[in-house]
Amino acid sequence: MADERIQCDLCPRDCKLHAGQRGACFVRQNVDGQMVLTTYGRSSGFCIDPIEKKPLNHFYPGSAILSFGTAGCNLACKFCQNWDISKSKDMDRLLDAASPQGIAGAAVAYGA
Template sequence: MTEPERLEGVPGRYWHRLDDGRIQCDVCPRYCRLNEGQRGLCFVRGRQDDRIVLTTYGRSSGFCVDPIEKKPLNHYLPGTPVLSFGTAGCNLTCKFCQN
């Protein structure tokens, strides 16, 4: 049997322990049930040392300055730039996704 992956991250909230020893993440409706060293479907939250850790906390996967018209707040200060950033991870599993 192989040793579980060692996950580094910041302790997270919104989880609880199940009767079978796994930990259930309660952030999204997928309710991932994790054994030691496993990550959730989003790949952002994982189980380490009997708790949930956030593996992408403080780590951005991309920064971009876009025109504000590209964003949902396009009527706020038209013609100005806006900073966009995000982290890795998603729980949607869209077949058409290019990210």
């Protein structure tokens, strides 16, 4: 862009970001003119739950499921139960152990 902003085209918001600025999702940032995902490989938490707690409750009744997530969302739902995670500007709270291999290993180790 002419004014040194860069445009994120990941979602329909098309955020136009100045240097150092984050998009509406809070996780994509303009770093030295490049769009950077600041949460890759980081999680806001892991939890083993009975599958009946999830919308998959008829999939494998009686089994466990591994739930995990990260910060970032481009929506602003008034009813969001995870707003404190999805809109967190404090990225230092995220765990650094969320590689795809680590997540799969945790699921196997805990029978989820």
